[in-house]
Amino acid sequence: MTGFARAEGAHEGWRFVWEVRSVNGRGLEWRARLPPGYDALDPEMRKLAKQKLSRGSLNIGLTLASDRSDSGYRINEAMLADAVSMINKLRLNVECAPPSADGLLGLRGVIEQAEEELSAEAREALFAALLNSFGEALDALVAARRKEGASMGAVIAGHFETIEKLTADAAANAAAMPAAIRDRIAAQLKELLDGAVPEDRLAQEASLLAIKADVREELDRLSSHVSAGRALLAREGPVGRDLDFLTQEFNREANTLCSKAQDMELKRIGLELKRVIDQLREQVQNIE
Template sequence: MGVLSGMTGFARVDGQADGWNWTWEARSVNGKGLEARFRLPTGFERLETKARDLAKARFSRGNVNATLNLRRETEAGGARIDLARVRGLLDQAAPLLESGEVARPTLDGLLALPGMIDSDQADGPDNSAELDNALLASLGDALDGLQAARRDEGRALADILAAHIADIARLTGEAADHAATRSDAIRDRLATKFAELLPEGLPEDRLATEAAMLAVKMDVREELDRLHAHIDAARELLAQGSPVGRKLDFLSQEFNREANTLCSKSSDSSLTAIGLSLKNTVDQFREQIQNVE
């Protein structure tokens, strides 16, 4: 028994290694194909190819987006004043200060100059292979979580789709059992109609010919047979599990085609009502299929 998967979900994973802390956030929404996008800090774009491979290994459809928030562990304050540079600058400016040509600088003014403070850059690149491996392993965990969320959605979708297929099967059965689809019923209705229009009625051989021609025109047995075959195929696909979204979408179009033909061939209002209910159920079925991987 396969597992049906949806295309909507979210997952978050935290990790740390080599003096770095990070968070992966992965989310996905519906899509006709698979499109994976990654937002990576400056210097870590090198991870994108392998990250895309990880997504392709788990998903076949959907717009998947993953974001890496990365920060380096630092000591308290995370910054260090370059005292040697500050002293050097003051020594060079001493003659100007003594002559009064410039005002004595303030500490905050000095620290605002470039290079006066050393700090670890949270988004700075790091060429550690160990870090890359840890980040990719963590991404794999996040994508696994996303996959689990999509399968949770898929289990709910499976129940909804199975109910729609059951309704389609019920309505198809009602159409097959309807009196308007039987040739003898068509003949009786035709005889009644001609009797209303022509008091003397029609000769029996002429009535038989007209009834036969009308029965051929109104015959929906082929449509009903194809509907039964499509119902069996739909149930098999649900049991197979994802990825079956595209196949189910194609099948829904076939369901709709047969329902349209059933309505167009019907000359009985109650049979037409069954056909319209069938079309409505097929539309609901197809709408839900758009969420299936």
């Protein structure tokens, strides 16, 4: 979900530049820096963004300038009044010289470039041009994110292959077979109880413990999750949230596999699965 895009435009003596940055986010988050008086663009910008994006934290900036050379400068009366008020309060507690005119005018925001007064029709036309340019910036951002997503998809597909191989290794491990589990438990019980338990009871208890230690169900789910993950990668449209949920399911099965494992090799495979699934989870955070 990371990316950067820039779009430049012009309209009736106005020049503008959009810059849009995107980083990972669970949903579609928003932060826009617009020139004073242009906050009315925000609702329409959000609509455009939701049409093209579903996840990511967006940081948007608009730089706007007029080609008119006679626009001049003006004093921001509100900023000047605030500055004078704060200085007067300060002088009540601190002995200091009164502020000079050049000092006050040198404060940031007191002097600003005078904006050209626009008619309602001209302002509406400028807003339309700005929104059109913003849409172009979003399209460029989508293209950049798709390019990154293509490379990320290859990495995620590689993780699925590794999980599939580890699952097959676990299934092939003799310790995962019910008969091997049952025989091992029976031998341990006989050694501990020295034949004090009837054979039929021994077989019954060994079978119950073998059932609890059987990991075939977890391995079947892992294989099913790999198939589901590949189907998501091949699907058009946003799949990040679905992949995020799938990694939770992967992790749940790997945890159960580790807790059930009676054999060190099987436990090693389970821990390796957890490591790969954690890498998969980190990569999925980058996918829309």
